[in-house]
Amino acid sequence: MWRPSSVDRPTGIFIGLVVICLVLITLDLRAQGEGLGSTLRDGAQALFSPIQEAFVIVGRPVADLLESASDLFSLRDENRRLREEIASLEAEIQATESVRIRVRELEALLGVDAPEEIDTIAARVLAIGVSEFDHLRVIDKGSNEGVGLDMPVIEEGGLVGRVVAVTGNVARVMLITDPTMVIAVRVERTGETGVLRGRGSGPMGFEMFDTDAAVIAGDVLVSADGRFPAGIKVAVVRESARSDVGRLLTTADPAAGITRIDFVKILLWTRDDAVVEGFEGGDRLPTAVPLDPAGPAEGETEVAPTTSTTTSTTLPGSTTLPGIEP
Amino acid sequence: MKIRPTAVTVAILILAVAVQTTLFARFRPFDAAPALVMLVVLAFARHLPSEYALLMGFGAGLFQDLLAETPLGLWALVLTAVAFVVVRFRDRLEDEVGYLGPFVLGITIGGLTLFAVLGTIFGEKTLADAGIIRKIALPAVYNVLLAPLVLRAVPMALGMSRYRDSAFRL
Numbered sequence: 001m002w003r004p005s006s007v008d009r010p011t012g013i014f015i016g017l018v019v020i021c022l023v024l025i026t027l028d029l030r031a032q033g034e035g036l037g038s039t040l041r042d043g044a045q046a047l048f049s050p051i052q053e054a055f056v057i058v059g060r061p062v063a064d065l066l067e068s069a070s071d072l073f074s075l076r077d078e079n080r081r082l083r084e085e086i087a088s089l090e091a092e093i094q095a096t097e098s099v100r101i102r103v104r105e106l107e108a109l110l111g112v113d114a115p116e117e118i119d120t121i122a123a124r125v126l127a128i129g130v131s132e133f134d135h136l137r138v139i140d141k142g143s144n145e146g147v148g149l150d151m152p153v154i155e156e157g158g159l160v161g162r163v164v165a166v167t168g169n170v171a172r173v174m175l176i177t178d179p180t181m182v183i184a185v186r187v188e189r190t191g192e193t194g195v196l197r198g199r200g201s202g203p204m205g206f207e208m209f210d211t212d213a214a215v216i217a218g219d220v221l222v223s224a225d226g227r228f229p230a231g232i233k234v235a236v237v238r239e240s241a242r243s244d245v246g247r248l249l250t251t252a253d254p255a256a257g258i259t260r261i262d263f264v265k266i267l268l269w270t271r272d273d274a275v276v277e278g279f280e281g282g283d284r285l286p287t288a289v290p291l292d293p294a295g296p297a298e299g300e301t302e303v304a305p306t307t308s309t310t311t312s313t314t315l316p317g318s319t320t321l322p323g324i325e326p
Numbered sequence: 327m328k329i330r331p332t333a334v335t336v337a338i339l340i341l342a343v344a345v346q347t348t349l350f351a352r353f354r355p356f357d358a359a360p361a362l363v364m365l366v367v368l369a370f371a372r373h374l375p376s377e378y379a380l381l382m383g384f385g386a387g388l389f390q391d392l393l394a395e396t397p398l399g400l401w402a403l404v405l406t407a408v409a410f411v412v413v414r415f416r417d418r419l420e421d422e423v424g425y426l427g428p429f430v431l432g433i434t435i436g437g438l439t440l441f442a443v444l445g446t447i448f449g450e451k452t453l454a455d456a457g458i459i460r461k462i463a464l465p466a467v468y469n470v471l472l473a474p475l476v477l478r479a480v481p482m483a484l485g486m487s488r489y490r491d492s493a494f495r496l
Binding site for chain 2: 259
């Protein structure tokens with residue numbers, strides 16, 4: 001028969017600590033990202049970020065050396081690929097320019113106000129998550145520079161993620177590849193909408209419902225969600241697919257180079273939580289897009305930049321989008 | 327417990343977390359990095375008194391939790407379990423040092439698998455990760471490669487004079 005005295009001291013302490021862990025997990029999950037857990041996280045990140053910054057500076061020569069060694073064999077291929085990409089982008093810029101002029105002419109003809117620009121802040125990636133399962137980046141800009149919760153983060157390729165925690169000088173960005181991330185997107189070529197899901201590593205899952213459409217490899221997926229400004233390039237379809245009984249399922253690669261990001265831009269753009277009756281837990285309106293060029297949609301907040309370091313940007317992948325002027 | 331070992335333990339754990347989140351952000355062969363904090367917990371748990379080893383695992387895990395977006399206590403549970411297993415097996419490892427490499431491999435795989443399972447139970451969808459096998463296997467292999475360095479450095483930092491000849495032997 002089991003008796004308490006038959007449990008040795010380390011086992012007793014272990015059981016006690018496991019119970020404490022389970023209580024902590026329960027309390028933190030019930031707090032839903034707020035409360036004491038959130039405060040402690042912010043405090044720990046604020047205290048630890050100077051150490052991370054110091055390590056970034058001290059460790060840079062070592063990291064550069066190791067990185068150079070591992071990149072040595074791929075440099076030539078990458079150089080050729082980049083040259084091809086530059087040529088392709090130059091052609092794209094010329095095509096975009098003519099479209100932009102035509103949009104302006106049409107806007108003038110229709111008496112539509114020129115669209116608002118979205119201000120951005122450039123930031124450097126300080127650190128990554130503590131494990132392979134953390135799809136996080138710590139950036140060196142925080143609320144002191146105007147960064148706020150839920151702001152979209154981009155790099156030259158496309159959408160990187162969104163801000164999930166902010167302290168004075170740093171912020172944490174959850175990557176779009178996180179398995180808990182679900183993004184409403186639109187196929188740029190056809191205008192059909194669907195859902196993009198993070199799968200940790202590798203390609204993301206792309207799903208379309210109630211459709212008889214098809215997607216082809218190379219189709220660009222842009223954001224079409226209230227959580228992000230419409231038109232940000234998010235991913236590129238990897239495998240062509242056709243709908244089967246109204247449902248289409250395929251994979252797509254993130255447009256941004258998620259695994260190797262050094263610098264990002266935070267879009268100073270937020271959207272108030274728009275709660276629909278009947279939706280639980282403060283679900284956001286699943287509406288698409290502040291496409292109204294006359295101004296921000298209802299529930300959308302314009303954020304005033306608080307520092308002089310902000311710049312305006314054209315969202316990656318968006319060429320003819322109202323709401324964002326190149 | 328004396329102040330010096332405590333200070334050394336805390337300092338090395340902070341160092342491990344800093345290296346894990348900064349240096350290994352850029353140096354990631356095959357897009358993976360070692361589970362350095364887990365390895366350091368393993369290394370300390372071999373030498374600290376049982377109670378302190380468990381508390382050290384718990385503290386290190388809690389610190390990881392504070393820097394992650396996982397529920398507070400998840401890493402604490404995993405690293406406490408790692409410390410507990412090490413405490414249970416360390417005497418046997420002293421006798422059979424040849425088992426130390428496989429032990430590091432096994433404990434890293436076990437710890438990361440436990441994290442993935444618990445993470446999924448608590449809504450983190452970790453098992454849905456497309457690269458789950460790679461994310462468990464590669465850090466375990468890297469930990470085995472780093473083990474001779476870390477497992478030697480920790481007792482030296484603690485001021486212990488039990489260094490012996492084998493790469494894994496202390």
